[in-house]
Amino acid sequence: MLNSAVIMGRLTADPELRQTPSKTPVCTFTVAVDRRFSDRNGERQTDFLDVVAWKGTAEFVSQYFSKGKMIIVEGSVQTRSYEDRNGNKRKAVEIVADNVQFGEPKSTGRDVNIRCEEPPQNGVRGSGGASYKPMDTGDSDDLPF
Template identity: 55%
Template sequence: MSLNTVVLMGRLTADPELRRTPNGVSVTTFTIAVERTYTPHGQERQTDFIEIVAWRNTAEFVCKHFSKGKMIALSGSIQTRPYEDKEGRKRKAFEILADNVSFCGDRASAPAQPSPTVLYEPPVSFSQGASDDFRVVDDNEDLPF
């Protein structure tokens, strides 16, 4: 089993632009600036600039409601894709595929008209489990995995 989930909050570095594939599917790519939580003593807080890709309704939602400097919260997954740079060298791009996008920050940065804070939320199939699904592991016994 593998897990590929990313949750980020940051500010857009530029206005997102809506594009369409030859088949008419909406897509946008944009970058958000995300501050790191750890700051080395005596240094300024560092910021990572992360590429985001959103498709279909999520792309349209982002382009309609967000602009440069606005705070955005999103969840999605990391995806990679190979490409060749201008010198013909093989490279790999890392991007976040946004599934859920939300407003965040102060009220002044939110749109005036009421709208849902989450555009799309996929169904979740996690279960809480029962207390008898667990057992106490004695410090003296070998771990069960």
């Protein structure tokens, strides 16, 4: 069986960092992700996906991300049941983040691809101590198509 999710989108609000009673950091946030295709009117639809990150990943997200920032989240889909304030049974679907990466460089507002590399010159570090650097896409004249 496989339970894997990878999403890329923008944070709808600043991440919320809390601690469990046992002092474990947990961060919740929502990512707005555009669907691949437009609707009949040519408008793109957007899904708003809830994400939860734990421990070091939670601290990383709360420190380096804020509303409007592009984020890449790798993790798994989780469902949980709970009772709301009125006693109604509810179900929540969320992505539990295993890995989080920057979706754009801090100096510009455009989207870029990110890949894991040797220690980068700009010193950007992601969760788990991995280093990240924007991919060099090269000159488009060199493309074979």
